[in-house]
Amino acid sequence: MTMQVIIVGGGRVGKHLALLLLNEGHRVKLVESNPEKVLDPDLPASVWILGDGADPAILETAGIQQAQVVAAMTGADETNLVVTSLARFEFKAPRILARVNHPKNAWLFTPEMGVDVALNQADLMAHLIAEEMSLGDMMTLLKLRKGQYSLVEEKVHPTAIAAHQAIRDLDLPAECILTAIIRKGQLMIPRGNMVLQPADEVLAVVHAAQAVQLAAILGPKTNTGP
Secondary structure (H helix, E strand, O other): OOOOOEEEEHHHHHHHHHHHHHOOOEEEEEEOOOOHHOOOOOOOHHHHEEEEOOHHHHHHHHHHHHHHHHOOOOOHHHHHHHOOOOOOOOHOOOOEEEEOOOOOHHHHOOHHHHHOOOEEEHHHHHHHHHHHHHOOOOOEEEEEEEOOEEEEEEEEEOOOOOOOOOHOOOOOOOOOEEEEEEEEEEEEEOOOOOOOOOOOOOEEEEEEEEHHHHHHHHHOOOOOOO
């Protein structure tokens, strides 16, 4: 579905988001107060709106009354909060996202301030690094439900608990579903009697809190001996 999106903040984050959305066929307006940024040739001139995104008149010029999504992506948290409050309470925008620049301000980015989704860059990066350190070779393909669940992929290691075991005999986490097995380039539907082989690529949806448990089943067996 094609959406009309307003992005406030034409820095690197806002511009990159605008490019992605335009490439997906969405209608985008990018509000930026710096005249030099508005001259950026990477985006069509028709996308840019020169002005202060915290000004209701500028938001109206950008078409906020018809927008399905408003994204406050400036480098100033106070500006982003003004934008989200205007978008939600003045213009009744259906979906509002905001960038959190300083982690100490994250507590302010709530539905009460008009924010549906807060993108805390420092927190996201820290959690991503910690997750990659703990999950070994498991790869996160997609985050679901605001990061509560993940679609992950991992090859069955030759020494893994899962190697040469039927799926029904595995002590999988309670909130985990195997969605597909790729074996020698062939996609297979997981069945209880299917025996996993080393190098099988396993795709699964798992709760974030149980991803480490799944990684321990599919990854190399750790030596717990003396």
